[in-house]
Amino acid sequence: MRAHSRGFSMIEVVIAVGVIAVAVATMLALMPLLTRQMRDASDSLVAQRLAGGVEAELRRLASGGNMSGLAGQIRSIGATDTLTMVAARNGGEVTIESASDLPDQERYFAIELWQYSSAPLAYDATGAMLAAHVRVSWPYKIPDSNGAFLTVPEADRSSATFTVAINR
Numbered sequence: 001m002r003a004h005s006r007g008f009s010m011i012e013v014v015i016a017v018g019v020i021a022v023a024v025a026t027m028l029a030l031m032p033l034l035t036r037q038m039r040d041a042s043d044s045l046v047a048q049r050l051a052g053g054v055e056a057e058l059r060r061l062a063s064g065g066n067m068s069g070l071a072g073q074i075r076s077i078g079a080t081d082t083l084t085m086v087a088a089r090n091g092g093e094v095t096i097e098s099a100s101d102l103p104d105q106e107r108y109f110a111i112e113l114w115q116y117s118s119a120p121l122a123y124d125a126t127g128a129m130l131a132a133h134v135r136v137s138w139p140y141k142i143p144d145s146n147g148a149f150l151t152v153p154e155a156d157r158s159s160a161t162f163t164v165a166i167n168r
Contacts, residue, residue: 053094104149110140
């Protein structure tokens with residue numbers, strides 16, 4: 001008579017532990033990549049939602065009949081010295097960078113605006129609309145090893161573009 005084994009052999013246990021170890025190691029290796037992708041997706045959604053904040057800030061700047069003055073601050077597409085706004089990572093308040101109260105550590109999104117130079121979206125002082133091509137890029141400021149905040153080069157930023165328009 002043969003004795004029947006009621007448990008697993010040592011080889012079966014070693015193989016099972018090895019398979020589980022490989023699976024856990026693979027999942028742990030993927031975590032940083034998945035975390036970065038989730039953060040990038042979240043930042044992209046916030047950047048797209050900034051359109052409303054940009055439009056509200058443009059309306060505020062153009063209030064009181066200052067549409068032509070505002071149009072003078074926004075350069076044609078391709079110019080490097082155009083109106084720049086900033087926003088925090090949570091997509092809160094959008095403000096002109098030069099007048100912003102946001103500390104450097106909260107300036108996560110850079111928002112650049114350009115005017116269209118050809119009809120039908122080109123600004124006309126006699127018209128009733130100002131349209132702007134908007135590029136939102138991030139991260140705009142990051143800390144260095146000394147705790148100062150440096151501007152990230154444009155080539156190293158993610159970006160989203162859209163058009164906003166305001167009426168008189």
